[in-house]
Each structure stands twice: as C-alpha cells, then as structure tokens.
Amino acid sequence: MSTDTTQSEDILAIAARWKAEGEQVAIATVVETWGSSPRPAGSRLAVTASGRLMGSVSGGCIEGAVADAAKQAMSSGEPALLDFGISDERAWEVGLSCGGKMKVFVEPLT
Amino acid sequence: MRAEILARLQAERAAQRPVVLLTRLSDGEQHLWPQEALPAMLAEAARAALGAEKAANVMLDGEAWFVHPHNPPLRIIVVGAVHIAQAMAPMAAPLGFSMAVVDPRRAFATEERLPGVTLSTDWPDEAMVALKPDIRTAVVTLTHDPKLDDPALDAALRSEAFYIGALGSRRTHAKRVARLKDLGHDDAAIARIHAPVGLDIAAVTAVEIALSVMAEIVAARRGAALGQPRPIPAPEQGRVSIGIGA
Structure with a gap:
C-alpha cells in the first residue's frame, strides 16, 4: 500500500484559488490511519461553504461527514480533530465500511 | 490554516524545495520546516518525514503534532x-x-x-x-x-x-x-x-x-516485485473462495 503523501491534484492550490475567488474554504487532512484505511496520512480534501469539494480523505465513505465538520469549522473559525472507525457509532453510520480507523484534521483557511 | 502559511508553503513547493508543514492538532498552530527554527524534536521528525516521504505524528510536551512532508516531484x-x-x-x-x-x-x-x-x-x-x-x-x-x-x-x-x-x-x-x-x-x-x-x-x-x-x-x-509470481492470499475461514484455477 502506498505510504507517500504526494497527490496528483494540488489540493492546496485549489483551496488557495477558491479563497481568492471569495469563497469560504476549509481543508481536511488525514493525519493518522489504522488498518485498511483507503487513503494514507497526508491525503487532503478542500471544501467550500458553498459546497464545492475537491480531493479525498477516504474512498468516499466519510467525505460527507467531513464536509459537514468543515462547514462547522468555517463558521466557528476553529479547527477540529475527527475520529472515524468501526468503534465509533457515528462513523459506522457514515460507513467506513473498509473496517479501518482514521483521524482527520479539519481547519478553516483564514 | 492561515493564508500566509499557505502562501509560503506553496512558494516553497513552486520553487521545488522540500518543505514540511507541522500542525499542532489541539489548536491548529502551524510551522514550516526548514524555513523556521523549531524545537529539535520537531525538526528531527520533519527531517525524517522528508526522507521517508511519509507523514508522521509526534508528541511534544503533551501536545500531538502532525508532521506532513512535501517533497518536490x-x-x-x-x-x-x-x-x-x-x-x-x-x-x-x-x-x-x-x-x-x-x-x-x-x-x-x-x-x-x-x-x-x-x-x-x-x-x-x-x-x-x-x-x-x-x-x-x-x-x-x-x-x-x-x-x-x-x-x-x-x-x-x-x-x-x-x-x-x-x-x-x-x-x-x-x-x-x-x-x-x-x-x-x-x-x-x-x-x-x-x-x-x-x-x-x-x-x-x-x-x-x-x-x-x-x-x-x-x-x-x-518497490513492486514485478516479474515474480504474486502469492495468492489464503482464503479467510468461512469465506467461499472462487475461481482461481489450480
């Protein structure tokens, strides 16, 4: 499984561009994984308050929940550390069905 | 992430210089290495992350830091x-x-x-x-x-x-x-x-x-071992294995 953190898309460049366009932007980053998580630490997702999404932090399992948390981070201005895993009720609902666990850091771009 | 940090990070990457983004997970405080002087432990973790091309988590004074390397392409x-x-x-x-x-x-x-x-x-x-x-x-x-x-x-x-x-x-x-x-x-x-x-x-x-x-x-x-036959994993117990011819 891949362990490096290079991404084909430059999510940071996209986040910067959205910000320059006047959007409210948050960046989510996978910071830790256990088991068969689909994306390695360092994977990023950029989100806008208007609902634009680019990049990924999982195979699609938790992007929705992360986007919700990103919107909260944008309105509060505060970062958040999210835990997803099979032991977590909420994560089970949003379906990290690969059976892995991961932590995702969500921060507003200020 | 502050826009100023993002701009500096992108400038380093555009110049094809290796750079590490360090984030304190409790409050989102961020630094760039080697562009900023950091406590030895964080600097060492940053250096190691660049070498391994792998992000890492380290603890310093009871605080968790995420160490995110960005190597040039x-x-x-x-x-x-x-x-x-x-x-x-x-x-x-x-x-x-x-x-x-x-x-x-x-x-x-x-x-x-x-x-x-x-x-x-x-x-x-x-x-x-x-x-x-x-x-x-x-x-x-x-x-x-x-x-x-x-x-x-x-x-x-x-x-x-x-x-x-x-x-x-x-x-x-x-x-x-x-x-x-x-x-x-x-x-x-x-x-x-x-x-x-x-x-x-x-x-x-x-x-x-x-x-x-x-x-x-x-x-x-x-580091793929191409040219060598790949081992076929043993089927898990209770799972029906299908169709790999002997």
Whole structure:
C-alpha cells in the first residue's frame, strides 16, 4: 500500500484559488490511519461553504461527514480533530465500511 | 490554516524545495520546516518525514503534532523527443512526476510537440550534467541512436537514478551492453537497465508503450516485485473462495 503523501491534484492550490475567488474554504487532512484505511496520512480534501469539494480523505465513505465538520469549522473559525472507525457509532453510520480507523484534521483557511 | 502559511508553503513547493508543514492538532498552530527554527524534536521528525516521504505524528510536551512532508516531484528524464515521449508527457504530471526531455535534434525538441515539458537541446552528456539525475529521478532513453542514448545511459549508471530504461530490442540491447562495458560498467551496473523498456503488456502503439514505461517506473518507485509470481492470499475461514484455477 502506498505510504507517500504526494497527490496528483494540488489540493492546496485549489483551496488557495477558491479563497481568492471569495469563497469560504476549509481543508481536511488525514493525519493518522489504522488498518485498511483507503487513503494514507497526508491525503487532503478542500471544501467550500458553498459546497464545492475537491480531493479525498477516504474512498468516499466519510467525505460527507467531513464536509459537514468543515462547514462547522468555517463558521466557528476553529479547527477540529475527527475520529472515524468501526468503534465509533457515528462513523459506522457514515460507513467506513473498509473496517479501518482514521483521524482527520479539519481547519478553516483564514 | 492561515493564508500566509499557505502562501509560503506553496512558494516553497513552486520553487521545488522540500518543505514540511507541522500542525499542532489541539489548536491548529502551524510551522514550516526548514524555513523556521523549531524545537529539535520537531525538526528531527520533519527531517525524517522528508526522507521517508511519509507523514508522521509526534508528541511534544503533551501536545500531538502532525508532521506532513512535501517533497518536490519525482523526475523523469527522457532522451529522445519522439512519439513515445510525447505520449508519456501528459501521463507524467498526474502520476507525480515532472518531466524533462533531452534531444539535440531541434526539429523534435519543440514546445509545440511537448508542451509543459522541460526541454533541453544540449547533447545528452552535457544535458545530464546539468539535470543531475538523483535518487528521485528516472532516466529513459528512446532514440535508438547510440550517439544519443549511450552518453545518457553512461551518466545514468553513474548516478543514483532509481530507474533506468532503454528502448530497443534484445539484440539492440546486447550490442549496447557491449559498448557500455567498454565504458567501464560491470554486470551489476548493466543489470540496473530495464531493457527492453516497459512492462510486457504487448504494447503496440506509442501510447501503449508509454503506458508500459510509466507503469514500470511506478512499479520501481513503489518497490513492486514485478516479474515474480504474486502469492495468492489464503482464503479467510468461512469465506467461499472462487475461481482461481489450480
């Protein structure tokens, strides 16, 4: 499984561009994984308050929940550390069905 | 993330300098290394993360930090601005490589044929001195012309390039090996050259050959044991195993 953190898309460049366009932007980053998580630490997702999404932090399992948390981070201005895993009720609902666990850091771009 | 940190991070990346973003997870405080002086433990973790090309988590004074390395892109140096090089160019960037093409034949090495690629019309020996292939570089020769391919392979073999590939049939390669041995390269060095170049996917068109070469470069980068049969994992108990013929 891949362990490096290079991404084909430059999510940071996209986040910067959205910000320059006047959007409210948050960046989510996978910071830790256990088991068969689909994306390695360092994977990023950029989100806008208007609902634009680019990049990924999982195979699609938790992007929705992360986007919700990103919107909260944008309105509060505060970062958040999210835990997803099979032991977590909420994560089970949003379906990290690969059976892995991961932590995702969500921060507003200020 | 503050816009100012993002701008500095992107500037370092644009300048192709290695940079590490360190984030304190309790409050989102961020620093860049080596651009900022940091406590020794964080600096050491940042250095290690760059070397391993792998993000890490460290604890300092009871606080968790995320250490996120950003290395410059890997490079592919292609000798020969030929049709296969043109097909490789649009594959390189999405796979995380920046590509340079060397060809002293100015009719071939044009911006129109290879948009977005670093072009050199120097002779390959000079070009290789300037491009300095390192452990994050793949070198591929595509010209079939010993005058162009040989000096590039000679330089590649004297470098730490993680991948060296040479287009040409087995017969062509046998002759090439003899010439490279005359230049002082031993069997172990010669064995570094992937020839015929590319994974055997029975490629016919230039794009298919480009795909096979790119796949082989990715395999080398990821340390895949290609050419050896892959072990078939034992089926889990209770799961029905299907259809892998004995």
